[in-house]
Amino acid sequence: MTISKNVWIIEDDFRVAKIHADYVHNIKGCIVTENLRTGKETIEKLKMTSSLPEIILTDLYIPDVEGSSLVSHIRHLYPSIKIIVISAAxxxxxxxxxxxxxIFDYLIKPFEEQRLQRAFQKYLQELRLFQNSKNVTQNDLDSLFYSESNNKIVDEETFVKGIDLHTLQIVKSIFEDLKTQELTASQLSELIGSSRSTARRYLEYLVGEQFLQTKLIYGTVGRPERKYVYHGTYEQN
Incomplete structure (x- = not known):
């Protein structure tokens, strides 16, 4: 599963809109399909489109309408659309x-690109849970409603550098859902919307924590492929 491929941006400053679009395009599978500058244009596009966006990034300072009014309009008529507000307000x-x-999230301008990536990762986690699960556990719901910023179990100062707790929880939930299925670093990178090297960092960390096990798959040529599987579901032959 990849992250949403249909993202709209509502921003009257074309330079800011381009920066935000570049950030989105850096997230695997995501494409900005509309750049809109006014509330009127947005409402008309929503009425006419045959493919609603999964996510809308919007400022609150829109020339022809109060941002809160536009957000209210979209939420009322198109409740499935996730709205991420990006504003200096x-x-x-x-x-x-x-x-x-x-709203799904609120980012204060200026913001770091990684912060937007985390918002999309949260969306992916929610999408995976609701599409792949018939029933949920309390841990599943806790991972959606409680982030590491307001429910710190691990002291971030003593945590491993380069490991984000929210992303780590997403990776763990993927393997818990898959159980016996094996994943490579490339496959995981597609699922979490990251680079291959970032995915491998999380995989190796979880191997060290004995949450995952590794196995080498030997082909006819080239180096063996390294795969990762949930601990306890793979036995060495």
Whole structure:
């Protein structure tokens, strides 16, 4: 499974919109299919399109409409669309109103590219859970509703450099769902929307934690392929 391929951006500054689009395109499987500058244009596109976006990135300062009104309109008529607000607005009353509308995430300008990637990873985790599971566990729900920022079990200062707790939980949940299926670093990178080297870092960390085991697959030519499987489901022959 890959991350959403249909992302819209609502931003009246074309330079900012391009930066955000570049960030999105760096996430595997994601394509910005619409760059919109006004509320009117957005509403018309939503009415006409045959393929609704899975995710909309929107500013709150839109020339022809209050951002909160546009968000409310989209949430009311198209509740399946995930809205990520990207704005310089920090007024608590405004943010409270926006959060109450049911937005998926809120990023304050300027923000780091990695922060947007984490938002998309959270979306992927939710998508995987609802599409692949008939029933959920409390741990599944906890991973959706509680991030490491507000429910720290591990002290980040003592955690391994280069390992993000939220991403680590996503990787672990993938293997817990798959159970007996083996994955390579390339396959995992597609699932979590990362580079192959990043995926391998998480895989090797989990091997060290004895959460995963590895096996080498030898082909007719070239180096053997390294695969990873959930601990306890693979026995060495």
């Amino acid at each position: 920090t007024e608590i009353s405004l943010i409270k109103d926006i959060v109450d509308l049911g």
